[in-house]
Amino acid sequence: MALEKLGFKEIMYKKIIVGIVAVLSLFILNYLLETFDIAFAAAVLFLVLMYSIMGMAWNILGGYGGVISFGHGVFFGLGAYIVMSLWLFYGLTPWIGIPIAGICAVILAGGLSILLRLRGHWFALATIAMIYIFLLLFQAYAPGGAAGLQAPIVPPEKQLYYLAFAGPYFYVYLALTILIIEIIFLRKVVNSHIGYYLQAIREDEDAAKALGINPFKYKLIALLISAFFWGIAGGLYTVRFRFVDPYCVFDLILISEYPVIAALLGGLYEFWGPIVGTVIFVPIAEYLRAQVVSAFPRYYGLHYFISGIIFLILIYVAPEGILGRLRERQYLKRFKIRSGNSNLKLKNRY
Amino acid sequence: MSVGSAILSVKGVTKKFGGLIALNKVTLDVHEGELLGIIGPNGAGKTTLFNVITGFLKPEEGRILYRGKDITGLPPYKIAKMGISRTFQIVKPLSNMTVLDNVLVAAFNLTHNKEEATNIAIEALKFVGLYPKRYVRAASLNLVEKKKLELARALALKPKVLLLDEIACGLNQAEIFSAIDLIKKIHDEGITVIVVEHVMRFIARLVQRLIVLVNGTKIAEGTVDEVLNNPKVIEAYLGSKELII
Amino acid sequence: MLMPTLEDIVGAIVSGLLMGSIYSLIAMGLALIWGVMNVINFAQAEFMTLAAFLTFFLWTLFKVDPLLALPIIFAVIFALGYAIEQGIIKRVLGAPPLNQIFLTFALLLVMRYGMMVGFGPFTRILSGVPYAEITLRYGPVAVPLPKLIGLIISISTALLLYLFLTRTYTGIAIRAAAQNSQAAQLMGVDIHKIYGIAFALGVAISGIGGVILALFFPIYAEMGAYFCVLAFIIVVFGGFSSIFGAYIAGLIIGISETVSALFINPSLKTLAAFAIFIITLLIKPTGLFGKG
Numbered sequence: 001m002a003l004e005k006l007g008f009k010e011i012m013y014k015k016i017i018v019g020i021v022a023v024l025s026l027f028i029l030n031y032l033l034e035t036f037d038i039a040f041a042a043a044v045l046f047l048v049l050m051y052s053i054m055g056m057a058w059n060i061l062g063g064y065g066g067v068i069s070f071g072h073g074v075f076f077g078l079g080a081y082i083v084m085s086l087w088l089f090y091g092l093t094p095w096i097g098i099p100i101a102g103i104c105a106v107i108l109a110g111g112l113s114i115l116l117r118l119r120g121h122w123f124a125l126a127t128i129a130m131i132y133i134f135l136l137l138f139q140a141y142a143p144g145g146a147a148g149l150q151a152p153i154v155p156p157e158k159q160l161y162y163l164a165f166a167g168p169y170f171y172v173y174l175a176l177t178i179l180i181i182e183i184i185f186l187r188k189v190v191n192s193h194i195g196y197y198l199q200a201i202r203e204d205e206d207a208a209k210a211l212g213i214n215p216f217k218y219k220l221i222a223l224l225i226s227a228f229f230w231g232i233a234g235g236l237y238t239v240r241f242r243f244v245d246p247y248c249v250f251d252l253i254l255i256s257e258y259p260v261i262a263a264l265l266g267g268l269y270e271f272w273g274p275i276v277g278t279v280i281f282v283p284i285a286e287y288l289r290a291q292v293v294s295a296f297p298r299y300y301g302l303h304y305f306i307s308g309i310i311f312l313i314l315i316y317v318a319p320e321g322i323l324g325r326l327r328e329r330q331y332l333k334r335f336k337i338r339s340g341n342s343n344l345k346l347k348n349r350y
Numbered sequence: 351m352s353v354g355s356a357i358l359s360v361k362g363v364t365k366k367f368g369g370l371i372a373l374n375k376v377t378l379d380v381h382e383g384e385l386l387g388i389i390g391p392n393g394a395g396k397t398t399l400f401n402v403i404t405g406f407l408k409p410e411e412g413r414i415l416y417r418g419k420d421i422t423g424l425p426p427y428k429i430a431k432m433g434i435s436r437t438f439q440i441v442k443p444l445s446n447m448t449v450l451d452n453v454l455v456a457a458f459n460l461t462h463n464k465e466e467a468t469n470i471a472i473e474a475l476k477f478v479g480l481y482p483k484r485y486v487r488a489a490s491l492n493l494v495e496k497k498k499l500e501l502a503r504a505l506a507l508k509p510k511v512l513l514l515d516e517i518a519c520g521l522n523q524a525e526i527f528s529a530i531d532l533i534k535k536i537h538d539e540g541i542t543v544i545v546v547e548h549v550m551r552f553i554a555r556l557v558q559r560l561i562v563l564v565n566g567t568k569i570a571e572g573t574v575d576e577v578l579n580n581p582k583v584i585e586a587y588l589g590s591k592e593l594i595i
Numbered sequence: 596m597l598m599p600t601l602e603d604i605v606g607a608i609v610s611g612l613l614m615g616s617i618y619s620l621i622a623m624g625l626a627l628i629w630g631v632m633n634v635i636n637f638a639q640a641e642f643m644t645l646a647a648f649l650t651f652f653l654w655t656l657f658k659v660d661p662l663l664a665l666p667i668i669f670a671v672i673f674a675l676g677y678a679i680e681q682g683i684i685k686r687v688l689g690a691p692p693l694n695q696i697f698l699t700f701a702l703l704l705v706m707r708y709g710m711m712v713g714f715g716p717f718t719r720i721l722s723g724v725p726y727a728e729i730t731l732r733y734g735p736v737a738v739p740l741p742k743l744i745g746l747i748i749s750i751s752t753a754l755l756l757y758l759f760l761t762r763t764y765t766g767i768a769i770r771a772a773a774q775n776s777q778a779a780q781l782m783g784v785d786i787h788k789i790y791g792i793a794f795a796l797g798v799a800i801s802g803i804g805g806v807i808l809a810l811f812f813p814i815y816a817e818m819g820a821y822f823c824v825l826a827f828i829i830v831v832f833g834g835f836s837s838i839f840g841a842y843i844a845g846l847i848i849g850i851s852e853t854v855s856a857l858f859i860n861p862s863l864k865t866l867a868a869f870a871i872f873i874i875t876l877l878i879k880p881t882g883l884f885g886k887g
Contacts, residue, residue: 117877128824193467203445204442207442210426210427210504268693305704315701
């Protein structure tokens with residue numbers, strides 16, 4: 001047992017060092033990009049970070065809890081609108097606005113929590129319906145309506161106060177910081193009883209109940225946590241793009257689906273899955289959208305199409321994702337047994 | 351082992367599924383610290399009774415009392431937290447999690463501290479003999495190991511009452527004997543154990559007291575000998591005593 | 596806001612009925628697939644869109660009258676559905692619901708945006724079809740002829756489906772498979788084929804809805820979005836596996852949409868449907884006619 005502990009500590013130190021190196025190199029990368037003014041790369045980097053924030057949070061509910069939501073965009077959209085409205089109508093700095101957005105998203109999640117009573121498919125369906133409901137409501141009743149809201153022009157001395165900088169560079173730093181805080185927080189959650197309870201609920205809800213777990217309570221916790229970070233991400237969107245309209249922020253595919261595809265690509269049951277998936281998926285999707293689609297507007301929708309194809313191939317070939325595959329190989333090697341019956345693998349039986 | 355007062359009481363419980371009466375005014379007491387067996391042919395309502403006791407089903411009539419408190423209709427997780435633990439007839443491992451994590455989930459019920467919980471989990475695993483396989487994914491275990499896992503999980507809850515649902519199902523002769531030893535070991539720890547079975551051979555060697563359930567009705571109650579010699583039981587269920595033991 | 600007159604209400608009911616009959620087709624197909632194979636086909640409405648596009652192209656390029664094109668398009672969508680079922684859907688039939696949700700959703704993306712890339716992000720309107728411009732009037736109530744034709748086709752389809760499921764061997768086999776797939780197999784039913792047929796039939800019926808829609812509705816790749824969610828609402832409301840419950844529910848939802856538009860902001864009429872959906876899921880999850 002003592003021997004195990006020694007090895008464990010070593011691995012932990014190694015991981016921390018790797019983590020610090022990774023973070024530092026990203027900061028340095030962004031600094032270099034800024035120096036050489038490679039805006040496009042930084043813009044993509046920003047999106048990767050933003051989607052990572054969303055993907056990691058979504059995975060707590062989806063991957064760990066087994067509750068698939070296609071409608072997390074409602075929290076994102078709400079967050080975006082709140083930050084914009086507080087800024088536009090009350091002159092409130094987004095430094096305060098963004099946390100408020102997160103809290104409001106949590107409150108919304110609490111209100112929607114009753115949907116958690118629904119089983120798998122029907123919950124997913126209800127979340128899709130929620131996106132449309134919000135889209136319609138905001139389009140009709142939100143300030144700015146269908147046309148949206150534009151952030152006010154900010155004098156140079158107030159740039160930091162309103163987080164209004166030209167170019168993506170500042171926002172990369174901001175997103176990176178938020179992501180790091182999120183990762184530390186989520187790591188704690190996943191390693192606590194909450195993380196284990198969620199997995200138990202995902203694996204077998206009845207067994208979980210017999211082990212003293214209240215499924216609703218923990219699904220709710222997961223929902224609240226994920227809603228919070230999506231609200232924050234929405235606020236991040238607002239300060240970066242300084243324009244919100246219902247069609248952008250309540251977009252089913254771009255906002256709600258991309259993180260899901262990324263999480264699936266990286267590995268649904270893995271902690272780092274969403275980041276791995278985002279890093280691979282988002283640059284490709286963005287490249288397609290920016291380069292191909294703008295140059296050839298006739299082919300608008302190509303990026304959605306490709307993401308759909310990737311999604312399809314993924315389910316077919318590797319539903320456990322990249323990290324899941326790697327873990328599978330590692331597991332088989334270690335225990336020298338034949339393929340374990342991973343729940344996520346496709347089985348051809350009626 | 352001295353037999354105490356009734357720790358669990360089933361009073362007049364009736365459970366219907368549409369027109370089918372699964373449990374018909376079943377009344378029985380479980381004494382603290384005893385090793386009780388409930389037998390009956392398939393479809394007699396044994397698992398239904400377990401499900402009602404543990405909160406997975408709500409009875410149409412009757413009450414369940416645990417240590418004097420009425421627990422009828424409480425959700426399963428609350429009943430588990432109170433100290434009534436169960437296994438499932440068709441094993442329910444948490445497939446994608448390791449053996450250790452499976453039991454850890456149960457141990458977290460007693461403490462939110464991961465280190466303490468891990469110790470409790472390891473204790474339970476050692477008790478059933480699954481410690482060497484603690485890092486194996488639950489899905490890779492064979493049936494016997496999965497049943498042991500189920501047991502380890504139930505034990506990690508440190509229950510006062512343990513309900514075992516047809517644990518002998520699917521086991522061969524040797525495995526049944528080692529299961530009997532394991533259950534006796536658990537009972538020696540002071541836990542009240544209720545075993546549901548329809549394999550007479552298994553239960554007769556194990557329990558102190560026996561209750562017979564047929565078609566949702568209790569038809570006999572008493573020591574193993576008393577029950578085996580009860581003409582109603584023989585007629586309804588056994589055929590002939592000699593053939594079984 | 597002016598109080599709606601009786602005429603308005605009657606007009607709304609008629610209008611809702613006509614529109615609802617199209618919803619019903621899509622929902623009916625969805626319920627069929629769900630009932631038989633336990634698959635929730637998120638891509639259901641995309642087949643409708645595809646049919647609409649095909650109708651448009653057959654008319655615009657080859658001057659084939661939509662009503663004549665109907666059986667052709669039905670066959671095409673049927674064949675496509677069968678191929679998709681055998682090739683893709685079959686794989687997830689035994690898998691956890693997670694995979695299924697993802698798979699049909701991915702199918703939705705591929706179909707919808709494949710059409711957008713293939714046919715272009717333009718909205719098209721069918722024009723020049725002689726009878727499509729006619730509107731019949733019964734007193735104060737205006738009934739556009741294409742919608743009336745649509746209603747007739749819709750009801751006919753429902754009746755034909757009923758006859759198919761009750762009078763033909765394949766249809767009975769499908770119902771058997773829906774009740775108990777293992778028992779059906781034991782009785783000699785080729786379950787692989789039946790699932791393929793059921794899926795193909797379900798999406799082809801949705802395709803019929805698309806052909807009708809093409810007569811009077813703008814055609815664009817993303818039109819499925821609205822109908823998709825609506826179809827699900829209808830299936831839930833009508834009772835999950837009840838095929839004809841879904842049909843009736845579709846008519847009801849259609850009517851509730853148009854009637855509520857008289858009283859509330861018309862752009863919110865969809866909200867009424869969604870609200871009904873959420874409430875139904877929570878209060879009576881088995882729906883009006885369903886057994887859960």
